[in-house]
Amino acid sequence: MRRAVTPGSFDPVTKGHLDIIVRSSRLFDEVIVAVLVNQAKAGMFSVEERLDMLREVTAEYPNVRIESFQGLLVDFCRTQGAGVVVKGIRAVSDFDYELQMAQMNIGLAGIETLFMPTNPLYSFIASSLVKEVSKWGGDVSAHVPDVVARRLAARRPQ
Numbered sequence: 001m002r003r004a005v006t007p008g009s010f011d012p013v014t015k016g017h018l019d020i021i022v023r024s025s026r027l028f029d030e031v032i033v034a035v036l037v038n039q040a041k042a043g044m045f046s047v048e049e050r051l052d053m054l055r056e057v058t059a060e061y062p063n064v065r066i067e068s069f070q071g072l073l074v075d076f077c078r079t080q081g082a083g084v085v086v087k088g089i090r091a092v093s094d095f096d097y098e099l100q101m102a103q104m105n106i107g108l109a110g111i112e113t114l115f116m117p118t119n120p121l122y123s124f125i126a127s128s129l130v131k132e133v134s135k136w137g138g139d140v141s142a143h144v145p146d147v148v149a150r151r152l153a154a155r156r157p158q
Contacts, residue, residue, distance in 0.1 A: 002027075003082040004114070007034040007073050010050045011043040012148045014130055016122030018057055020088035023116060025061045032080055033058065035068040044131050044155065057145040074109035085111055090118045090126075 069076040102113035134152040
């Protein structure tokens with residue numbers, strides 16, 4: 001079985017994230033969306049909320065599984081039997097950082113990294129930007145799945 005991991009914080013999941021997940025699901029028998037638990041960083045949404053949103057937006061893809069993890073990504077990949085990490089790349093700046101991570105992952109555990117260029121429709125979307133625009137009342141519904149847009153609106157200061 002060809003199994004891949006698409007890791008991230010997904011705080012919140014965007015249409016850019018979803019695009020990478022869906023395209024990966026066409027290439028691999030199973031795709032594990034791995035939500036990083038970083039206890040040193042407070043997110044807008046709890047890990048459970050992120051897992052719930054991801055499960056809802058990927059429900060129609062039977063070969064996509066949603067999990068959370070702490071620690072090293074390569075350790076998570078090994079426990080899941082996944083030899084490939086899929087990372088979306090929006091710009092050259094993403095590549096610079098992700099290349100270093102990919103080289104470390106292959107050196108630590110032989111885990112390969114597949115860089116998938118982001119669909120140009122989503123190349124400017126970042127979770128941090130979505131949260132900032134939403135916080136100030138901006139309409140981000142074109143950039144996130146409906147469930148996320150509703151949850152962001154509910155978090156807006158009144």
